Amino acid sequence: MLLTITTTRAPATDLGYLLHKHPDRVQSFALSAGTAHVFYPEAEPDRCTAALLLEVDPVALVRDRKGGGELAQYVNDRPYAASSLLAVAIKEAFRTALTGRCDARPELAAASIPLTLHVPALRCRGGRTLADRLFAPLGWQVDARAEPFTPAEWGDSPYLDLRLTGEVRLADALNHLYVLLPVLDDTKHYWVAADEVDKLIRAGGGWLAGHPDKELITRRYLAHQKRLAQSALARLAEADETEPDELDNAVPAEDEAAEAETSKPLAVQRRAAIVAVLHERGARRVGDLGCGSGALTRELLADQRFEHVTATDVSARALQLAARHLRLDQMPAPRRERLTIFQSSLTYRDSRLAGLDAAVLMEVIEHLDPDRIPALERVVFGAAAPATVVVTTPNAEYNAHFATLAAGATRHPDHRFEWTRAEFRAWAEQAGQRYGYQARFLPVGPEDPADGPPTQLAVFEKEAA
């Protein structure tokens, strides 16, 4: 990966003083990921260019990592694309320059000078627009061109050939790159050391606080420590030539759900409606089947009228998150004893689900392929067979009211279907008939006169023997 820094401020070769690197020498630095080289392709009085070339050792990059085992770690863009590795190289090669100190040319170091920065392969999540949004407020004119994929019919790759031109203090320019390269790269599969907060505060001093996108920058910069894909599941994705995230998507990221835009969050209303139904039915032992990160479980536990809560999910990630959100390890014993939480699947009969008064399937069925729904019916209505089953699912008719949702799209990428009210009703009535339940229907959320409520809820009541 490459970065070039060009100035035309005469005498341009003073760039060597600012960078503390002599224009006529080639210098190399050993880094953990490979070797960084600094050299000057040109060094004329009117124009001088310094180049930082990072030679990544791809084999060493992998060998140094313990565990893991995704193919993505072996064949990836790290040797080529500007990323946190280049940021590290900037810090190593231009450590003093980053601080703005230059004893030989102090007034030059303090001055804004004409600069052109060139990063030929920048992985940019958010594309040219975001590059412009982040660099322009810092005084840069942004010229970015997307690299095409091979074959060309696959469109543009996420890599930009980025050229920044402006009158900027050199130390600021380096710090901009140091912070914003990893931010734009925003990669998921690699992590950065834990002391990143301090580094961000140091490098962003003087410019980050006033940046209009400082929240985005901070969030992305620090997000590198977010979850690595769960390894066992990642290996299954690997075996099937899919991205780990495509399998490990049981828990939606908060900004993914279209419903996030409703004013009183729909999720809150949904849980309230469910709890109301459970009380009305006098349920004491309730199951939260497909508990996700445990939002409903937490409400059920907080309500002493529920003697026992059984929370299950098929996703290991969901159970991990639920354990964290419920503070399972610190939960007081009396409450902990009211909760049973374990991995279970709604397409496999599970004797541990016997003896419930009520089972709740909150926003669960739409995550199953339609041809697996009969298996779910057998497991829930046939085998577990509680007196009450509560099912909620999106009302597809209402989707038009979500501004950010494209026509025909589902509210979450993993939704295998979203039913209209008529479809939901037809299914519920048939399933009820098959297993001896009466179904009735309740709206959840603001009801539109034509399209109905955003969420539809069915209460299945077991018919008396």
Added chain:
Amino acid sequence: MNLGVPELSLVVLIGVTGSGKSTFARAHFKPTEVISSDFCRGMVADDENDQSATPAAFELLSFIAGQRLKAGRLTVIDATNVQPEARRDLVLLAREHDVLPTAIVLDLPEDLCAERNKSRPDRDFGPHVLRRQRGQLRRGLRGLGREGFRTVHVLHSQEEVDAAAITRTRLYTDKRDETGPFDIIGDVHGCRAELEELLTTLGYELGRDAAGRPVNARHPGSRRAIFVGDLVDRGPDTPGVLRLVMGMVAAGTAFCVAGNHEVKLLKALRGKNVKRSHGLDASMEQLEAETPEFRAAAERFIDGLISHYVFDGGNLVVAHAGLIEPYHGRASGRVREFCLYGQTTGETDEYGLPVRYPWATEYRGRAVVAYGHTPVPAAEWLNNTLCVDTGCVFGGRLTALNYPERGTVSVPAARVYHPPARPFPAESAPAAGVARREPDVLDIADVSGSRVIETAYLPRVGVRDAHAAAALEVMSRFAIDPRWLLYLPPTMSPVATSSRDDLLEHPEQAFSAYATAGVASVLCEEKHMGSRAVLLICRSQDDARARFGVSSGGGAAWTRTGRPFFPGPAGPHLAEQARAAAGKAGLFDELGTSWLLLDAEILPWNVKAGSLLRDQYAAVGAAALAALPAAAAALTQASSRDLPGLGDLLDRTRARLANAEAFTAAYARYCWATDDLAGVCVAPFQLLATEGAVYHDRPHRWHLALADRLAAAAPELFTATRRVEADTGDPASVAAATRWWEELTAAGGEGMVVKPAANLTRGPQGLAQPGLKVRGREYLRIIYGPDYTEPANLTRLRQRGLSHKRSLALREYALGLEALDRVAGGEPLWRVHECVFAVLALESEPVDPRL
């Protein structure tokens, strides 16, 4: 003195301290069979005499005893057990595990016990203790039978104790040494004529009395009949049926278990006041016409019937209403109840009949359970159980199950003798495509947790629970219906690493590996660069429904993790075109099957892996081709300034640019545009299974010839696989095959797979690898990265460990074969799914993904 003790029982020793219980137990039972309260007290409190530890000690004692009884092991409780409460808990424990409680009382003189205690310094309690215990013992002695002990032995003196010997008696249900063959006959209900006809059809010869009435039947071979009960009531000739069956049982040509109708008839015969409903009136009327001697004999016969039998080393269980596995060979009131009446949910249906608990859908036992009681339109297997009551008396059929053959034979009823309470569907061919019974329900206990699976190819294949958990998630959320999912392909190991300068893999390692394993003849198959797929092709939608019970679609294609290969409309299109091709090639008729299961590769690569290709491989290419030319240009410019030490860096950068270009060319070769199925190629390379058959013993040449026929029948969809045969012991043959690989890979091919030509091969070192892949130099750039061919990188990459991958490949292979065997053997879905699921679980084991 001989003390009979049922083989499986909870033996409770009763006696005051010092009566010699431990000595007695040591003399007559294995040390591991005896659990002593003193020992348990020591375990929990470091002191066998710490009375404060008694409650905890008994908790431990009953836990150990419970575990043993659950596993069907005789257990002896060595404690004083003089108090009725202590014994009550033990009787409850025995009942909980459906074993018989047996009491052995050591009622020895008090002074003898006191004498013994004196010699034990740790038992220096006063005489009052002994007196109290003895009082309790004497008071309880007479009530032991009422307390629930089915066998009680009392020894009154040391002489009796010394003379005692224990005989372990067999349970009445235990017919494990009777191995068959058997014909298991369903509910007869007085239909003597149909019974005669069925027995004759089965080849039995009837013996008759002077009046011409059948009184016996004997098979000229060694077959014997087993009646599932309900011989009586409703039908026209209950006495005739009894006469024949009683004769057969007495002659040893038949066994018979009790049905609920026999139990009720017995009460009536004994003059008890029972409601004469459900056809009992008919029996009583018919029996009135018989002699008192016959009625008495019938009464004795019925009284002697027991609830169920376990035959053939435990592989066959016969009970009137069926039997759950924990009750097999057990004896308790509730076992008898289950055998006679089945288990009901406590609810009744619209006709007022009890709703039966569907125990058979949950049955997971290895033993065949044959039963009657509930009439069904036709006898059908469900999880290794079969109901042979096909409602003869209701105008259905009288059916026999042949064991061990597992086939059925039946004769129609001459007429409707008794109107059924619930409309009874007449036997007829099942309406086309209608699955008559509830689809098999899989249980989470079939797959979750750490498991060990016995396969015919590797003895014990283990699955760790973390891997099972990952598989459960994928199976539940993404996989196709398990009734389709008969198989998942195993992973394949590459050859041992080549020592050549510029290569990681070369054919010579494959040939030498097989030569070492004693495999001379191998087949080299072109490795298509696409995505692995398993195809289930059904002759028609109706056939698919009838065989697999899945109501949607006439076949399926799935990926290595069981996901639908074509989630969109291309899925049904593929099923249709594949069906047409297989039909045209004549495969359904030739193989006598309505379905084919094929292992295949589907091309191009981007059909399935499109997004991965773009986001990972093409992305790497794009980044490299953006960065490296710029770097080369900057270096070239700097070199013109005569800077020292840049030459090597420039050379390296240029080399990496060339590598990046080669990398891009490598993946792009395997990608082309497709539209629905247009442009899609399916390359089958093995027929995995058809109805009742597996093919891993057919040589690969046979499999590929079959694939050729599909390719000839539908060249727009199927594509053939190029191959050459080689003899691993013949250098010329090896050289020719190596050349073939070199040409193949030079032309952009991924490489080849070398397989034992005979297919499944067991060598002196066990199962041979089913195939070894030898991948081409350029293809491996996609796997090891653009620069892997640089000498410094190759040197390091050569240190790759293959043993885990090889072991994984063999374990998955064994599981896959086992799954197919179970499919072909008509085993229950859960047994097949267990193996398929395990393959998926093993796939989540951490192994170098580049292998």
